[in-house]
Amino acid sequence: MSVDDEQLDRAFAALGDPVRRAMIARLSRGPATVNELAEPFPITTQAISRHIQVLEAAGLITRTRDGQRRPCHLVPAALEALTSWIDEYRLETERRFRRMDAVLKTVKEQEQ
Amino acid sequence: MSVDDEQLDRAFAALGDPVRRAMIARLSRGPATVNELAEPFPITTQAISRHIQVLEAAGLITRTRDGQRRPCHLVPAALEALTSWIDEYRLETERRFRRMDAVLKTVKEQEQ
């Protein structure tokens, strides 16, 4: 469980950077190499390479080999793990809000 | 749009810390004060106070006043914004995978 927790750490922290989020958006449209991912940004390929390592360590992407290229592929299951985590607490909160609303409603009715 | 983007930065980065995620989990079960949120952790109340400021700046929680207490409340809509962002790219990726599977299938059939 502490392993999963560290993966959550890494995954959420990885998404807390606009460059890496843009890379995720790009990869949702298909695999891309380091140079392809670097192209839209005014930073060095080395910096992009490290962003990729962060995403890979977070489990959000995997890499294959194609000659001297190392294409990146998005891992939808990893994204799903994040939404699951978030939804658990969002839904609990919304259920609580609905219960509270119901209570307030009955109180109001009894006052009348 | 850059404003929303900064909120995404802050929100995802905020969730990239196990203490803050635990605070989110706690708050999904109901509002809590600074001291209540601090109780499970072996760190000072000041540190917790700053974690709360991070969550508030990310829009993930709001705060009310109750005498000298400052209870925190989870904001489910903020969580929903995060899952929406993630799902956009996860679903796109899954659609792409399905298209690719279909293509592979027809290729196989034609080979036979």
Added chain:
DNA sequence: CCTATATTCAACACATCGGTTGATCAAGGG
């Protein structure tokens, strides 16, 4: 009023992050 409680502010230490430059490694192509 005076004191205790809840919370925050300020200054500091230390680690991590995100970028740079320069060197290195590995695979391809003339």
Added chain:
DNA sequence: CCCTTGATCAACCGATGTGTTGAATATAGG
């Protein structure tokens, strides 16, 4: 074979993050 291209490694730098301690603020309550 060499040279180019794709990618990574290593060392460094400034900024940011997370914790500490100590002081300050504000409300509660006898």
